[in-house]
Amino acid sequence: MVATAQAAPVAPGRLGEAIPAEALLTYQSHLATWLTERRAELGRLDTAAQRAANAQTFTGDVVLAMSMWQSVSTGTEQLRQLWDSGRADAVARERMSRVIWGRLDGAQVPGVGADPSTQVSLVEATRLCDALISQLRVRLSFDPNQADTVARLRTVRASLVRSGDMLRRENLGPAADGSGGPAAVDALVTRLDRVTADAARGADVSGPLAELESASARAERDSIVAAARRHEHDRDASRATSLLERLAARSDVLAELAARCRREVLHPPILAVPDVSRLGEVPQDREALAAYLTRLELVARAMDAVEDAYSTPLRTRASLRFRLTSATDRARRNGRSASATVVAAQRETGDAVETTPCDVALAADLVDLYESLTQELPHRRRASGATKGSS
Template identity: 55%
Template structure:
């Protein structure tokens, strides 16, 4: 749901999930909330930019502002794509499934190789804006260190949750937690901790931002590996069927295709890294296309043989009706065509010629008119 919190528009809750068509009403509410969020955050970024230009620390804030604006623009671009697919509410189930992909799929966040979903990009953008806002609001003479330390602890808790059980991120967060503990001890002795506190706030905000990106990348990798495994299992299930089809075609047809069925086992299991997984998915796609080509190549002559049998029997029934089957030539043509299509292995080209010849022999002949003319 979209709402306001301390005068700010809250980020909307995203509907649906990957691979499913999100409900129409939830998508409508999400798009409306996302537009309000974009308008509110752009206005806030403009205010922060103006404040930074008048601040003595403006130069140090510029990279963070540029990064936040870049993230905001990436969200704006993805929202425009969603609006286009939404088509003023005329999106069908296929279009709504595509919208779920746009919401939960990877988004070029403007952080180079860091790819996050739209939902995570919104959270990340808010974290960046919060970091800039904290740095601009810092005033050693008036800052409420107690309140800021409380917010700092909350940010550190979020970082610990994001780090999960990964040793390296947990160690980095533990180092930030130790710095926070020392600041509390210094503040308790009456020391001025304004400067170190501002530095720790900025470091914690950066750590939270980086952890959001890392978690997104891990989640995307896990999802990608699961999808690759499902595709691999489907290909392994399909491979024996294609071998059976190829063997049948070679037995029943003269001059069968000479395509080989790819060996899926040579692909191995899905790899662990993103770069290797992307290449692996490309290979899966190539095998899938090769399977389709094999299926089409080997099933085509078998389908044509079955169709020729059907056409031959239909033509024979028509010849019985129109009297053409009484002709010795027609009867001989039928026997020759039937022998060709029933023979195993079958010469499909020759059978096609003989069936066409029989169809010609059994065609309806023109009848003479009342005055002896043909009509």
């Protein structure tokens, strides 16, 4: 088999940030090269697997590797559309970070079950695909009936060591169904020791060794998926903690805004400021954490609605003050300020705008009326036009 020409590209930025355009362009270029090279190698591996004497033992990993490649290809197409030939703004580049670092959409993989691509990011999918290709490349380099047994045993032991080290480094235990984990890898190591001892005695170990090769490949694949899920969980927990802190700080600001609106505005909105502390601490369970993040996002949207409701009357009042001042200045310039009607309207409108609490609806009506009263009279506009024409 031909060695992989380029390692999985290093992804820029992180989840939720607008990644710089230059970094995104470079990443997409490397990703395109990676996809082309991996697709060609997967084709060669698939052909070799179909010709192998025990082809069925390779089917699951070949299909899974192709599924991961397809998920990366789909994610790459989403990046291309968001990139829009370099016209992506900050919002689009933030969405691209979610495509790169967020979970991919996957499906069921025949012979494997739930596709791990539903649990990993685009970055982790490229690494998992590379790991699967590497395993297939090693396994398909040997003919089970003719390969050197010692070399095959060494390959299996190296795979199990990698799996065990990863599980212990990430402090990962068994899956929810009790499978996997360091204990399962240790059990495979014990089986490998027995097969090694039998091979040293000259026994035919081709059958047990083939089973161990398949089991070690699954163990390494599962350890990669488990580590990816742990990283995803850690990112979600960190995001939830950060969002919880921001919402708690924002809650205090909104409470002050609501209190000010109730003091300064007559008939203020009747909305409660969401109390984020009622959600409790960030949970550790995967499903509970996902539900917790959903609730945090709902609270954030509720806070947006509260902020808009309480700030709108205050902004309107500030705008009415500005319009009143502008109309008063216009009245001085065109001589309307000498009118008793305008003077009375200015006094009444000023009282309505400055009174606390302010009846914003009444003040708006009075400002509209005052602005019409301060307009230059029609006969003066005609006289002014005639003067300009004669000159």
